[in-house]
Amino acid sequence: MKKIPFFLLATSLIELILIVISFAHLNSAWLIISYLFWGIALPVIAFVFRDKKQLMFLFALLCVLIIIRISDQIDNNSLVGWFALVPLFVLAIAAFDILKDLYAKERSLFVSTFIRLVIGYDFATHTVEKLFAGPAVHNGMRSFFGPTVIGNFMNPDNISLFWTEVMIYWAGITEFTIIICLGMGFFTRFGAFLTIAYMLVASLLAHHFSAGYTWALPGWEFLLFWSLCAFPFLFKGTSGPLSLDYILRKKEDA
Numbered sequence: 001m002k003k004i005p006f007f008l009l010a011t012s013l014i015e016l017i018l019i020v021i022s023f024a025h026l027n028s029a030w031l032i033i034s035y036l037f038w039g040i041a042l043p044v045i046a047f048v049f050r051d052k053k054q055l056m057f058l059f060a061l062l063c064v065l066i067i068i069r070i071s072d073q074i075d076n077n078s079l080v081g082w083f084a085l086v087p088l089f090v091l092a093i094a095a096f097d098i099l100k101d102l103y104a105k106e107r108s109l110f111v112s113t114f115i116r117l118v119i120g121y122d123f124a125t126h127t128v129e130k131l132f133a134g135p136a137v138h139n140g141m142r143s144f145f146g147p148t149v150i151g152n153f154m155n156p157d158n159i160s161l162f163w164t165e166v167m168i169y170w171a172g173i174t175e176f177t178i179i180i181c182l183g184m185g186f187f188t189r190f191g192a193f194l195t196i197a198y199m200l201v202a203s204l205l206a207h208h209f210s211a212g213y214t215w216a217l218p219g220w221e222f223l224l225f226w227s228l229c230a231f232p233f234l235f236k237g238t239s240g241p242l243s244l245d246y247i248l249r250k251k252e253d254a
Helices: 004-025 029-048 053-074 079-083 085-105 107-122 124-131 135-140 142-152 161-183 188-205 221-234 244-253
Strands: none
Touching: 004 029, 004 053, 004 079, 004 085, 029 053, 053 079, 053 085, 053 107, 053 124, 053 135, 053 244, 079 085, 085 107, 107 124, 107 161, 107 188, 107 221, 124 135, 124 161, 135 142, 142 161, 161 188, 188 221
16 A cells, blocks of 8 residues: 555656647647646646645545546547546555545444545536536537526527626536535535535526426436535534545644
């Protein structure tokens, strides 16, 4: 387990090389910059936090998931995306090493920690589409956010491109904030509140509520489910040891 930081650093550097090589097939400065940013951030995190496995896991997991999702959005068969599963596997081993003692001592907190990580980091899938996957993917979302969301406030025949863009960026920034707050456990209770509020707003503005209580169609069952999963983290002391709240509090007490 002591070699986990080394393996993460080594695989992260290979991932960065693959990202740079992939630039030859990209024609978007936005996409190249975001790809490069997360590609550089991953090995930097692996090196800087090599002796702090909790921080290494929390930050590196964010980078890997974003890289995988960017790759998925632009090319499902990209070597960048497939190879990113290797550092993801290394992080899975790191998570096992971190959480095994918690499982042995307090299984209920182990379960809640696992659920919090899943809920929070799941939003990486959605924020990438709006902020990091380049103009082609971002612009493709206008057809939904325009008539469906902005159409609540404006005539569908005269929808403002400016407000459509504002709504897309607002959604992406909110989702990214949920990753930091709930997924990484930084002001966890606020992250839980933001998740529930976001699900409520989405159910109303995106017409999920009017579609009825259903999962397969764009109904509000999924949104209610995610809100109820986030609800317990509104309470104090539920973030668990694998969270920035716990790490920072422990550092203050030292």
